[in-house]
Amino acid sequence: MSINLQTTISGIRLKNPTMLASGVLGVTKASLINVAKNGGGAVVSKSISKNPRQGHPAPIITTYEAGMLNAVGYSNPGALKAKEEFANIDQIGSPAILSIIGQEVEDFVEVWETLKNCGFKAIEVPLSCPHTPGYGTMGGQHTPAMAEKITRALKQAADVPVIIKVSPNENMVTVARAAVEAGADAITAVNTMGPGMIINIDVHKPILGFGMGGVSGAALRPVAVRCVFDLYKAVKIPIIGCGGVTTGRDMIEMMMAGAIAVQIGTAIYSRTVQAFKLIVDEATDWLNKQGYKKITDIIGLAHR
Amino acid sequence: MLWLPGVDLKPFSVAWQSKKQFGLAVIKVGPYTTELFKIKTGERLGFNGPYGNGYNLQGKKLLLIGGGSGLASVTFLAQAAREQGLAVDFVLAAKTADKIIYQSWLEKLGVKVYHRFQNQKYERAWQLIEDLAEQNNYDAIYACGPELLLEKIVDLALLKKIFCEISIERYMKCGIGICGSCAIDPLGICLCQAGPVVSAEFAKKITEFGKFERLASGEKHYFKK
Ligand SMILES: Cc1cc2nc3c(=O)[nH]c(=O)nc-3n(C[C@H](O)[C@H](O)[C@H](O)COP(=O)(O)OP(=O)(O)OC[C@H]3O[C@@H](n4cnc5c(N)ncnc54)[C@H](O)[C@@H]3O)c2cc1C
Ligand SMILES: Cc1cc2nc3c(=O)[nH]c(=O)nc-3n(C[C@H](O)[C@H](O)[C@H](O)COP(=O)(O)O)c2cc1C
Numbered sequence: 001m002s003i004n005l006q007t008t009i010s011g012i013r014l015k016n017p018t019m020l021a022s023g024v025l026g027v028t029k030a031s032l033i034n035v036a037k038n039g040g041g042a043v044v045s046k047s048i049s050k051n052p053r054q055g056h057p058a059p060i061i062t063t064y065e066a067g068m069l070n071a072v073g074y075s076n077p078g079a080l081k082a083k084e085e086f087a088n089i090d091q092i093g094s095p096a097i098l099s100i101i102g103q104e105v106e107d108f109v110e111v112w113e114t115l116k117n118c119g120f121k122a123i124e125v126p127l128s129c130p131h132t133p134g135y136g137t138m139g140g141q142h143t144p145a146m147a148e149k150i151t152r153a154l155k156q157a158a159d160v161p162v163i164i165k166v167s168p169n170e171n172m173v174t175v176a177r178a179a180v181e182a183g184a185d186a187i188t189a190v191n192t193m194g195p196g197m198i199i200n201i202d203v204h205k206p207i208l209g210f211g212m213g214g215v216s217g218a219a220l221r222p223v224a225v226r227c228v229f230d231l232y233k234a235v236k237i238p239i240i241g242c243g244g245v246t247t248g249r250d251m252i253e254m255m256m257a258g259a260i261a262v263q264i265g266t267a268i269y270s271r272t273v274q275a276f277k278l279i280v281d282e283a284t285d286w287l288n289k290q291g292y293k294k295i296t297d298i299i300g301l302a303h304r
Numbered sequence: 305m306l307w308l309p310g311v312d313l314k315p316f317s318v319a320w321q322s323k324k325q326f327g328l329a330v331i332k333v334g335p336y337t338t339e340l341f342k343i344k345t346g347e348r349l350g351f352n353g354p355y356g357n358g359y360n361l362q363g364k365k366l367l368l369i370g371g372g373s374g375l376a377s378v379t380f381l382a383q384a385a386r387e388q389g390l391a392v393d394f395v396l397a398a399k400t401a402d403k404i405i406y407q408s409w410l411e412k413l414g415v416k417v418y419h420r421f422q423n424q425k426y427e428r429a430w431q432l433i434e435d436l437a438e439q440n441n442y443d444a445i446y447a448c449g450p451e452l453l454l455e456k457i458v459d460l461a462l463l464k465k466i467f468c469e470i471s472i473e474r475y476m477k478c479g480i481g482i483c484g485s486c487a488i489d490p491l492g493i494c495l496c497q498a499g500p501v502v503s504a505e506f507a508k509k510i511t512e513f514g515k516f517e518r519l520a521s522g523e524k525h526y527f528k529k
């Protein structure tokens with residue numbers, strides 16, 4: 001029996017609920033195409049700022065028994081070069097979403113103005129990176145006031161849906177509510193948690209070049225599931241679940257908590273870029289066995 | 305990849321190994337390598353990896369070409385080839401005479417070494433390679449060095465139908481296929497895993513090969529022809 005895997009986020013149709021999380025691969029258009037080819041229902045670009053950024057010194061990523069720690073530092077070629085890189089991004093086989101970062105409210109709008117003709121179907125705004133000075137939580141952006149200002153400015157400037165990406169911090173629900181007030185179309189929950197630190201005891205120094213970094217992968221999953229569960233009760237707009245989704249069962253769990261789609265990042269480390277197809281196949285198997293006809297039937301099931 | 309705690313982590317090839325040790329061959333080109341040249345005996349560094357794939361030895365008579373920072377990946381291969389008793393001709397390409405390293409080490413292994421200095425350009429090394437390929441019946445060619453030279457070597461090998469593998473350098477930050485900084489056009493796969501060693505046939509599928517690479521920010525940097 002074939003299962004209907006389609007899901008829709010604010011009018012954007014996905015052939016299946018898996019999406020590439022921002023910042024993993026996603027630097028080039030070709031790598032986004034590769035993810036789409038491997039089954040990604042939608043892809044999110046690396047976060048793009050007004051000016052080019054080199055990012056933090058390496059190591060920018062380290063893995064441990066429960067997941068991954070990263071402090072990439074938002075390296076990106078800047079809006080003008082990104083406009084060349086991502087030209088005709090609407091022709092890659094899956095809808096592409098532009099992740100925008102900035103320090104001032106105007107920066108977000110400027111990046112969108114520069115890239116608006118590339119063909120991105122939506123904007124995602126991480127207010128929530130825990131390890132880059134001037135941005136996200138370190139830039140004081142993960143507050144209801146900033147969420148409202150940035151969302152409002154982008155809603156005025158852009159005619160595509162605006163997705164606000166929140167951090168798993170305590171104030172998550174109030175930030176999300178403020179974004180909804182200002183017109184946000186969806187919430188991505190969550191960005192990495194922490195920041196955390198791993199010290200190499202042989203050289204007695206933190207491993208990451210930036211010292212600390214955001215925690216993702218398996219360690220984050222139960223936290224992310226709880227965040228999606230809380231948001232599902234608190235807001236009426238679609239929620240995209242993100243954090244540690246590695247198997248089909250993880251995707252189903254996230255959707256039962258209330259997610260309309262899931263983003264996948266760290267799982268690419270253990271399962272390669274084939275993660276998308278594998279996760280979809282595993283979920284399909286499970287749905288088949290349980291007798292479901294469409295994947296959207298399980299959204300929010302844990303609340304009923 | 306080599307970690308200088310508190311400084312950075314950068315990709316380097318293992319140049320040789322023995323039962324208890326391994327060595328690197330590093331060219332000083334910028335801030336990281338400058339710091340690396342200052343380290344003293346007893347200081348602790350980290351080594352992540354090895355990541356990606358290596359060369360596949362094939363045939364009995366081999367031509368190896370190593371230029372600049374690409375030298376190390378081929379000296380390692382020379383060592384492996386000599387341990388199997390294969391005949392190895394080695395072209396050492398360097399900018400100036402004082403940059404010729406590893407010559408006596410290679411000769412001790414029984415490798416026949418040719419060298420050329422090239423003052424930024426690779427023409428002289430290329431001439432030598434062409435001559436050698438003309439005069440000898442090589443079963444395989446392996447190379448790592450300036451990309452425009454690699455491009456010519458690949459074309460030569462394909463024309464002469466000689467098995468050929470090259471190692472391509474791209475900006476690498478993680479080595480584990482996550483950060484995406486080493487993704488190559490148009491395949492979109494990461495060279496830290498799919499490479500750095502690729503076959504001549506595969507190199508031809510990389511449209512950016514010989515044209516541009518991406519820098520730390522992801523911005524394209526075009527090679528000067
Ligand atoms: C697979 C691979 C194997 C390598 N093996 C060796 C080796 O055995 N010996 C050796 O001397 N060099 C090797 N290199 C090159 C070496 O990594 C760079 O020379 C070094 O990172 C330069 O750092 P820097 O700060 O001194 O110079 P910079 O001023 O930062 O850069 C000088 C040059 O090195 C390149 N570079 C800088 N950082 C990186 C990076 N993270 N990844 C790739 N290229 C970079 C720059 O694009 C530039 O062309 C290798 C590179 C790769 C990709
Ligand atoms: C290496 C790496 C880089 C990331 N870069 C970004 C980024 O640029 N923008 C962003 O919004 N999130 C970024 N993230 C966070 C992810 O998009 C995602 O929210 C988080 O990793 C949790 O999902 P996961 O457990 O599936 O990886 C990054 C995560 C990792 C591991």
Ligand code: FES
Nearest residue numbers: 477478479484496
């Ligand atoms: S170096 Fe990070 S993906 Fe290859």
